[in-house]
Amino acid sequence: MPAKSKAQQKAAGAALAAKRGDxxxxxxxxxxxGMEKSMSEGELKEMASTKRKGKPEHKSKSE
Known part of the structure; x- marks a missing residue:
């Protein structure tokens, strides 16, 4: 699943780095x-590799 915001993408990248031992x-x-514990490396990679262009900094609470 692609990231819905820049903040979510950054969090996925950090979780992926921890999962890989970086x-x-x-x-x-x-x-x-939480992401590191609940998501697979593949899911984190997909979310972290989402294009940033056009993404809000933070996802709105209504989404």
Whole structure:
């Protein structure tokens, strides 16, 4: 599933880095911590690789 906002894409990228061992899991905060636990590496890669153009900084609460 593609990211719906820039913030979601960044969180997925951080979670992917932790899952791959590039950064420590203890360094994760907020949404990226949950994403790392609940999503596969493939799902995180797909979300993190979403194009940023046209994405809002944060997803609105109504979506």
């Amino acid at each position: 950064i420590k899991k203890s360094e994760l905060k907020g949404a990226s911590k």
